[in-house]
Amino acid sequence: MSDKNFTRKNWSSWHHLLHKEILSKKTLIPKGSNILISVSGGQDSMTLLTLIDDIKKLHNWSISVWHGDHQWHDKSSIYALELKSYCEEKNISFYLDKANKENILTEEKAREWRYQKLCERGKTLLNKKQPKKNIYLLTGHTSSDNAETFILNLSRGSNFAGLSNIESKRLLENQIFLIRPILILNREDTKQFCHKMQIPVWEDPTNSDLKLKRNLVRKKIIPNLEVIYPGCSERINNFSQKMSNYNNERNDLSEFAYLYCKDVKGINRNLLNSMCIEARCTILNRFLREIYKKQYSSKNLEKLATSIYEKNQGQVNLQEFLKIVWNKNYIDIKKI
Secondary structure, eight states, rough: OOOGGGGGGTOOHHHHHHHHHHHHHTTTTTTTOOOEEEEESSSHHHHHHHHHHHHHHTTTOOOEEEEOOOOSSHHHHHHHHHHHHHHTTOOOOEEEEOOOOOGGGSSSHHHHHHHHHHHHHHHHHOOOSTTTOOOEEOOOOOOOHHHHHHHHHHHHHHGGGGSSSOSSSSEEEEHHHHHHHTTTTTHHHHHHHHHHHHHOOOOOOOOOOOOOOOOOOOIIIIIHHHHHHHHHHHHHHHHHHHHHHHHHHHHHHHHHHHHHEEEEEEHHHHHHHHHHHHHHHHHHHHHHHHOOOOOOOOOHHHHHHHHHHHHHHHEEEEEEEEEEEEOOOEOOOOEE
């Protein structure tokens, strides 16, 4: 890319940062991609929309916008129409879904509805003339969302995976990827961007409702933590990244341990029992996942691992007409 592109009037340091991110991660959003951007109208999603729209020609992207109207406040329909007009002025295709607010009374239900509708819309955009071409669904999550999610998950008692940072790319369904390209920015960045670039923002008034857990963390808990420990949000993000790295390393090492214990007869009981209880649970969980589709709870895994350790033979019935059986030497899964 030539230097003159960086001096264009609408080119900012934020454009430069995202462009570098895209170039350094070639598989994040490949050239020529079909993109559907989830836009709420808030500062984060408007920053995402503007950045992607401004650099789309550099990557030969085709972009559309999806908006989900939760109908949680009186002006939600007006906001949706204004956002539609804004996109039409920029020649960006706009898609809208309206929720039945009785079905999305909680944050979790609203989130499920958004991703369901976004994914459904993505499917309709799959190009029948180019059946191998993927759809990339983009959301405006920032590093600030990552810090909030970490605190919420830690408070809920999540495991290591739950404390990992938000993934920048994830396969949702066949040919449909979820992408979070502005995790490299924080909420202060998106605020400054919208102000400097004079980007309109439609702020949902429910974002100030402290009855919603994420809002409480965003408006009260993190600001108070920043007063006590300035810079704590950035440190939380860094720790979350370390947890992701640790979780990836743990998964890889667990796979080696699993292959070490497994042969054609099943899991070698003596090798398994030579390990600590946590490792035994991880290997048994990996073994169960090969055949048993349902998630086996941590409590049941620990109980199973203890029984296998203490008893030379036994069996435990699973659902789906399966049972896990063991003798002095091996552990296996059989049909009932």
